[in-house]
Amino acid sequence: MSNSFQVVVCASVVPDPLQTLEPVTGPNGPALKNEMMLPAILDPWAAHALYEGANLVKQVAGSALWLVSMAPKAKLQQVMMTVAQKVPLQLVALDGPSSGFADAHQTATALAVAIRNIPGLDLPRLLLFGGWESASRSAGVTLQMVGDELGIVDQFQGVDAITPQDDGSFEVLERIEGARHQVSLCAGPPAVLGWATGSLGEPRNNPQVGMANMRTIMPALQRAVAATISSDGLQYANVTTPKQQRQTRIVKDVPADEIASELVQWIKQE
Amino acid sequence: MENILFLAHTEADGTLSKAALETLGAAVELKQALNAALVAALYGEKIQPAAHSISACGAQRFLAVCGEDFAQARHATDAAACEALVRASGATIVFVAASSRNSRVVGAVAHRVHGCVDTHVTDVAAASGAPAVTRWFYRQRIEGSLTRTQRPWILLLDPGSCSPWQDAPGLSTPELIDAPLPDSLRRTTVRGTVTPPVDQQTIRPDADLLFVAGAGWTKKQKDGQTHVPEAETIILDFLRNSKASLGGSKSLVDLSGENQSTLRFMSHLNQVGQTGATPRHPKGLSTCCHGEEPHTVGWRFIGERRAINLDPSCGWARGKADVLYIADAFDVISKVNALLSAR
Numbered sequence: 001m002s003n004s005f006q007v008v009v010c011a012s013v014v015p016d017p018l019q020t021l022e023p024v025t026g027p028n029g030p031a032l033k034n035e036m037m038l039p040a041i042l043d044p045w046a047a048h049a050l051y052e053g054a055n056l057v058k059q060v061a062g063s064a065l066w067l068v069s070m071a072p073k074a075k076l077q078q079v080m081m082t083v084a085q086k087v088p089l090q091l092v093a094l095d096g097p098s099s100g101f102a103d104a105h106q107t108a109t110a111l112a113v114a115i116r117n118i119p120g121l122d123l124p125r126l127l128l129f130g131g132w133e134s135a136s137r138s139a140g141v142t143l144q145m146v147g148d149e150l151g152i153v154d155q156f157q158g159v160d161a162i163t164p165q166d167d168g169s170f171e172v173l174e175r176i177e178g179a180r181h182q183v184s185l186c187a188g189p190p191a192v193l194g195w196a197t198g199s200l201g202e203p204r205n206n207p208q209v210g211m212a213n214m215r216t217i218m219p220a221l222q223r224a225v226a227a228t229i230s231s232d233g234l235q236y237a238n239v240t241t242p243k244q245q246r247q248t249r250i251v252k253d254v255p256a257d258e259i260a261s262e263l264v265q266w267i268k269q270e
Numbered sequence: 271m272e273n274i275l276f277l278a279h280t281e282a283d284g285t286l287s288k289a290a291l292e293t294l295g296a297a298v299e300l301k302q303a304l305n306a307a308l309v310a311a312l313y314g315e316k317i318q319p320a321a322h323s324i325s326a327c328g329a330q331r332f333l334a335v336c337g338e339d340f341a342q343a344r345h346a347t348d349a350a351a352c353e354a355l356v357r358a359s360g361a362t363i364v365f366v367a368a369s370s371r372n373s374r375v376v377g378a379v380a381h382r383v384h385g386c387v388d389t390h391v392t393d394v395a396a397a398s399g400a401p402a403v404t405r406w407f408y409r410q411r412i413e414g415s416l417t418r419t420q421r422p423w424i425l426l427l428d429p430g431s432c433s434p435w436q437d438a439p440g441l442s443t444p445e446l447i448d449a450p451l452p453d454s455l456r457r458t459t460v461r462g463t464v465t466p467p468v469d470q471q472t473i474r475p476d477a478d479l480l481f482v483a484g485a486g487w488t489k490k491q492k493d494g495q496t497h498v499p500e501a502e503t504i505i506l507d508f509l510r511n512s513k514a515s516l517g518g519s520k521s522l523v524d525l526s527g528e529n530q531s532t533l534r535f536m537s538h539l540n541q542v543g544q545t546g547a548t549p550r551h552p553k554g555l556s557t558c559c560h561g562e563e564p565h566t567v568g569w570r571f572i573g574e575r576r577a578i579n580l581d582p583s584c585g586w587a588r589g590k591a592d593v594l595y596i597a598d599a600f601d602v603i604s605k606v607n608a609l610l611s612a613r
Contacts, residue, residue: 021411143377235419237416264610267479
């Protein structure tokens with residue numbers, strides 16, 4: 001179908017946000033202590049991109065969805081056990097670092113190569129999705145670089161909605177300053193959309209979708225191409241966890257009037 | 271010798287934003303520390319007011335890409351303008367403010383000029399004669415400083431990280447740089463912006479106080495009933511009286527997506543934390559929110575922190591707030607409203 005989309009979602013894995021993160025210096029620069037042992041999740045903003053992508057593919061007949069993910073293979077396998085139950089997808093796996101200290105440039109190059117190599121992918125119909133930032137490096141540039149490497153000049157970041165039009169174009173809402181959205185109309189794919197939260201909730205686990213996905217995910221993981229990311233002139237002087245602990249004064253068994261009065265005084269203080 | 275470029279887009283009226291002036295301040299500081307050269311480059315529909323306003327910044331050259339095509343914050347044309355300016359300047363270090371417009375293009379620009387880029391930069395220092403930048407990793411949970419040998423190196427500075435540059439305006443006529451725009455760069459049309467209604471405009475980046483509402487506002491209260499309309503009134507009254515900016519926890523903003531009863535003015539744009547914003551305010555007051563790590567990472571740049579919660583063992587009690595009031599937020603904030611409106 002001429003107005004169909006080929007949606008490729010780039011998403012890595014990040015440590016579960018409830019975990020304590022402690023930086024250590026390894027042979028290849030900074031890393032997280034016990035990084036391989038930390039439970040991981042799909043990068044949250046990229047996960048929103050995945051759900052929005054799946055929803056778009058469901059709406060527009062003839063569309064298809066791929067998930068391209070670079071992470072240590074074992075970690076990716078662990079995360080896919082959950083992600084596979086959310087939406088129908090085809091996985092393209094890259095066995096490489098998912099660390100927040102890995103450089104965005106080389107990561108982008110590896111992802112672009114993997115996307116170009118997707119069999120049957122029609123680049124002029126491509127909508128490249130991902131999170132507008134990761135929860136690891138938060139660079140917000142990887143997706144832009146992948147798009148630029150693929151020659152895509154229409155890019156949107158902080159996206160909260162995409163609305164396909166009858167003529168093949170689509171309207172995009174992007175977050176901008178002052179809690180506003182910028183509204184743009186793009187003539188059609190190819191385009192890059194770095195998603196914020198969108199408007200969809202996390203889909204419930206669907207074991208049937210999970211079983212169907214796992215038939216292709218396990219072979220994809222076995223085929224995962226190793227991606228080497230070097231430091232390439234990037235040197236860390238120090239990496240630390242800042243002091244977060246405050247001396248909390250706990251006020252209890254005090255009437256609401258007194259608390260209110262103290263708060264008003266505090267709010268009014270310069 | 272480093273060649274520093276200050277690169278900024280102008281606002282609709284041709285002036286520079288506060289964030290851009292902060293970035294210029296950082297660029298000028300580094301220029302002085304490294305005894306480097308400075309070039310100022312502007313892009314937008316109108317650039318002359320901005321050029322005059324920074325004529326005394328010490329730049330050796332002023333460059334600009336301007337015209338109607340650059341009025342819109344559109345990736346294709348903005349990236350072309352920035353690429354042309356970076357190339358024309360011969361810069362080795364590029365300072366850019368982290369506005370949504372710049373953030374949309376810096377990655378692609380770095381890729382085109384075979385350079386590198388670091389975003390969310392909060393400090394730039396001249397360590398041993400070379401620039402070193404400080405930025406956060408893992409959503410403000412780890413801080414690191416780094417250097418790079420690759421050039422050009424584009425630095426996107428977070429707003430609020432530096433003092434704005436200021437001096438008297440003068441006269442400056444920038445050298446106009448050509449940024450070719452084939453039709454393929456005009457496939458996207460910016461139609462405008464959508465702004466929440468005035469009574470729902472609850473995000474105020476310049477406010478002294480951040481007021482965060484958690485999911486507790488929508489839960490059953492002492493009488494076994496929910497009081498969502500009352501919660502809405504109390505919170506809106508508080509925002510009106512205190513001029514605070516409103517933030518929300520993920521659990522609260524997610525309720526609207528699950529079609530549960532929730533605060534009508536609360537959207538994902540208000541969300542603070544791991545998948546939300548990391549706003550900068552001198553003070554923050556959290557209410558009915560547990561203060562777990564995924565939320566409190568968004569409080570990194572909040573100065574004084576206070577919280578109201580019924581649970582004495584909530585996250586705020588574990589060193590995340592300066593003061594924790596174990597109390598009913600409905601009661602306390604209603605009384606705060608009465609006191610504030612009486613003044």
